[in-house]
Structures are given as C-alpha cells and as structure tokens.
Amino acid sequence: MTGARFIGSNVYRGSRYGKLHPLSIERVPAVIDxxxxxxxxxxxxxxxSPMAKPAALTGFHSVRYVAALQEAEAAQSVSSExxxxxxxxxxxxxxFPEMYRRPATAAGGGLLAADLxxxxxxxxxxxxxxxHGLPDRASGFCYLNEPVLTMQRLLAIGLERIAYVDIDAHHCDGVAIAFEGSRQVRMISVHEAGRWPFTGAAEDDAGGAAINLPVPKGFNDSEFALLLxxxxxxxVEAFxxxxxxxxxxxxxxxxxxxxxxxxxxxxxxxxxxxxRPLSPRMIVSGGGGYNPWTTARLWSGVWATLSGAEIPERLPAEVSDILRGLDWSRRGRPSEALLTTLADAPRPGPVRSEIRELARTVGRFVA
Structure with missing residues (x-):
C-alpha cells in the first residue's frame, strides 16, 4: 500500500432510492466487498465516514433546506410546498429512509477526506x-453537494488552489454555481453534450473558473485520451x-x-x-453510475490504482460471486466479462473532427 485511504460506511448497504429509481442498486457496498x-x-x-453535522452543511446549503431534508427523513413524507x-x-x-443520513454521510466522508x-x-x-446538489434544493439524485463542501473545507484549512476534474457523463452544474468566478478553484468537466442538466457549454467558462468539454454520443477511448x-x-499542471x-x-x-x-x-x-503526480493531495470521489456491475468494477479499479494494488486478469471465484449477487431492476443480465474481470477491453475508435476542434477551442484557457 502507498498510504492511500478509503472512506466507506454501512449506511449505503441496502439503501435504495426506490425500486425503479436508477439508484436502486448497490454501489459502494459492492466496491468495499x-x-x-x-x-x-x-x-x-x-x-x-462520519455523518456531517447540519452546521457543516450550511457553508453551501441554506439552513432552511437542511432542516427540510432532516424533517422529510423523519416524517417520510413532504408537503407540496x-x-x-x-x-x-x-x-x-x-x-426514502436514509434521505438525510446517506447524503450527510457522503458529505461527512468528503470533509474527513479533506482533513486526511x-x-x-x-x-x-x-x-x-x-x-448536482443546489444551495436550496435537491437536484439530479443529489440531496447535498459533497464536492462543494469538501473543497470549501480544503480552502478553509489553508489551501490556495484546487483543481476540480469531473469525468461524470453529466455536467457538474452545482459545483459550477458554487465556484463561478473563483480564482482558487479551476473546474474541468468532460460530459455528454445535450444531456441533462443541459449546462456546461464549451463557451461557458463560469466567469473564468471552468473549462467545459461537452462531447458527442459515442465518445470513445481514443477521443478521451486526446482530451486528457x-x-x-x-x-491542471499549469494551475x-x-x-x-x-x-x-x-x-x-x-x-x-x-x-x-x-x-x-x-x-x-x-x-x-x-x-496523481500533479499535486501532493488528491481526493477521488464516486458520482454517477447506474449499472451495478460496471460501477462496482470501475470504482474498485480506482482504489487499486490509488493504492498500488495489482488488478488480476481474471477475478477469483469469491469476487465473481459478489458480482453475480448484484441485482438490477432493468431487463437483461451482464456479460460474462462483467462478472469475471475488473478491466474492460479497450474501446478505441476514430477521433472525430469535432473532438479535435473542441480541444482547440478550449485550449485558450490552458495557461
């Protein structure tokens, strides 16, 4: 091991947003297992992970919203207002039953990560x-904005410059709102163009704080490598x-x-x-991920990369059994490769002219 640390919690185990919700799947528990x-x-x-106290959430979220979230969990209902x-x-x-405790624990994990x-x-x-969490409301499956709260903590302990890199398929609208115009946080987001929340256009630099890379459907490994x-x-290096x-x-x-x-x-x-070599400090979070098998495999490989573990070509039976035990409300079952390996086969392809043009368009911000 290289000194990397992993933050988890039992609050995620068995927690579901609802039977048919995209987050009706096990993710963090599968990675831990x-x-x-x-x-x-x-x-x-x-x-x-500790559960963040309400006062620790109000650096970004309103006091009224945090109270409403707690009350909704306690009552298991909300008014139309x-x-x-x-x-x-x-x-x-x-x-859902853990609608405050679960996101507050994720936020507490981020605050702990900042301290670590x-x-x-x-x-x-x-x-x-x-x-996607917004100051006064939940949005896009996100009740609290853990990245914002974590970076606020990093700044509070005296750090002066943070590079925020987001490779989720959806644009980081809540983070962009929090740090618009910042000279301390440089945001770089790769996300699918034309997809919810329909923000993060290439020409939107969030007041000089962001580099947005909206990419077309079919975006492949070769195109990702060019943007990376x-x-x-x-x-990141220039920042x-x-x-x-x-x-x-x-x-x-x-x-x-x-x-x-x-x-x-x-x-x-x-x-x-x-x-990893570009800064003395690094925090890697999860985010989106709505196929239980691909998400568990991907985040397990993130931990292997951070901790210096060797990823086997084929998983031992005990690990394959963990993957086989995952369920999904959607139709269809995973391929055998998703049950017996962690690493995907490479998915190269042609680098389209629109990707090259995107790299040239945003290149003016790299300084």
Whole structure:
C-alpha cells in the first residue's frame, strides 16, 4: 500500500432510492466487498465516514433546506410546498429512509477526506461526488453537494488552489454555481453534450473558473485520451494545484443506461494515475453510475490504482460471486466479462473532427 485511504460506511448497504429509481442498486457496498475479498482493503487503510453535522452543511446549503431534508427523513413524507421549494419528494429525488443520513454521510466522508489530505496524501470516497446538489434544493439524485463542501473545507484549512476534474457523463452544474468566478478553484468537466442538466457549454467558462468539454454520443477511448493529454493534464499542471479533486462518475462507460458515451473503465483509471503526480493531495470521489456491475468494477479499479494494488486478469471465484449477487431492476443480465474481470477491453475508435476542434477551442484557457 502507498498510504492511500478509503472512506466507506454501512449506511449505503441496502439503501435504495426506490425500486425503479436508477439508484436502486448497490454501489459502494459492492466496491468495499470486492476490495476486501481481493485483499486490497486492510483495516488500517479503511476509515468509517462520519455523518456531517447540519452546521457543516450550511457553508453551501441554506439552513432552511437542511432542516427540510432532516424533517422529510423523519416524517417520510413532504408537503407540496416543500416539494416545490426544495425539490424533495420528486421522481428524481424521492423520499426514502436514509434521505438525510446517506447524503450527510457522503458529505461527512468528503470533509474527513479533506482533513486526511491536509498534510498530503490520497483518499478514495466512492460515496461522494454528488455534484448536482443546489444551495436550496435537491437536484439530479443529489440531496447535498459533497464536492462543494469538501473543497470549501480544503480552502478553509489553508489551501490556495484546487483543481476540480469531473469525468461524470453529466455536467457538474452545482459545483459550477458554487465556484463561478473563483480564482482558487479551476473546474474541468468532460460530459455528454445535450444531456441533462443541459449546462456546461464549451463557451461557458463560469466567469473564468471552468473549462467545459461537452462531447458527442459515442465518445470513445481514443477521443478521451486526446482530451486528457491535450487539455485536462496541461490545464491542471499549469494551475499548480495544492489539491486535486477528481469526480470519477462511472456513467460514461458503454453499458451505463443514463448516457450514450462509449468509454472503457481504463479511461477513468488512467485519469487517476495521470493526475496523481500533479499535486501532493488528491481526493477521488464516486458520482454517477447506474449499472451495478460496471460501477462496482470501475470504482474498485480506482482504489487499486490509488493504492498500488495489482488488478488480476481474471477475478477469483469469491469476487465473481459478489458480482453475480448484484441485482438490477432493468431487463437483461451482464456479460460474462462483467462478472469475471475488473478491466474492460479497450474501446478505441476514430477521433472525430469535432473532438479535435473542441480541444482547440478550449485550449485558450490552458495557461
């Protein structure tokens, strides 16, 4: 092990947003189980995430909203006024048993991660990455905005420059709102063009704080490599960050139902490895990811990359059994490769002219 630490919690185990919701799947528990079964997660590197106290959430979220979220969990219902004002009790952000405790634990994990890397180091907080949460309302499956709260903590402990890299299939609208115009946080987002929340156009630089890379459907490994090498890495290196926060959403891979991108999980792992030398501190969160098998495999590989573990070509039976035990309300079953390996086969392809043009268009911000 290289000193990397992993943050998890039992609050995620068995927690569901609802039977037919995209987050009706096990994600963080599957990652924990896989990594333990592979011998990658000894007790000394695992930290149990605390649940953030309400006062720790109000650096970004309103006091009224945090109280409404707590009250909704206690009552397991919301009024029409609360639904309208705060976005609680909707199809995307439903009432469910852990609707306050679960996001508050993800946020607490982010705050703990910030404290753990204060003097340097790397942390994986797969329960985090909820980048759509807004100051006064839930949005896009996100009740609280863990990346914003975590970066606010990093700044509060004295860091001056943070590079926020987001490779989720959806644009990080909540983070962009929080740090618009910032000279301390440089945001770089790769996301599918024309997909909800329909923000993050290439010409939108969030007041000079953001580089947005909206990509077309079918976005492949070769195209990702071009943007990583020609835009993302140079931009991060030029910023000279005191810390890097990588939001490593797993929904840009081919098998995910909520995007039309075509990446392998190798892109995410290569991003982790390439960013790590560019700052003394790094936090890697989860994010999107709505296929239980691809998400568990991808985030397990993130931890292997951070901790220096060797990913086997074929999984031992004990780990395959964990993957076989996952369920999904959608039709269809995973391919055998998704049950017996962690690494996807590469998914290269032609680099389209619109990707090259996108790299040239945003290149003016790399300085």
């Amino acid at each position: 896989i990594c333990r079964a592979l011998g990658w997660l000894p007790p000394e590197v695992y930290r149990t 609360v639904r309208e004002r705060h976005g609680l009790g909707t199809l995307s952000n439903p009432v 890397v204060a003097r340097g180091g790397v942390v994986h907080n797969p329960g985090g990455g909820t980048h 090498n020609e835009v993302i890495l140079p931009a 000279r960050p005191d810390a890097i926060f990588l939001q490593c959403g797993a929904d840009a891979v081919t098998e995910d139902p909520l995007s039309r991108l075509a990446l392998s999980n190798l892109c995410h792992w290569r991003t982790v490895a390439a960013l």
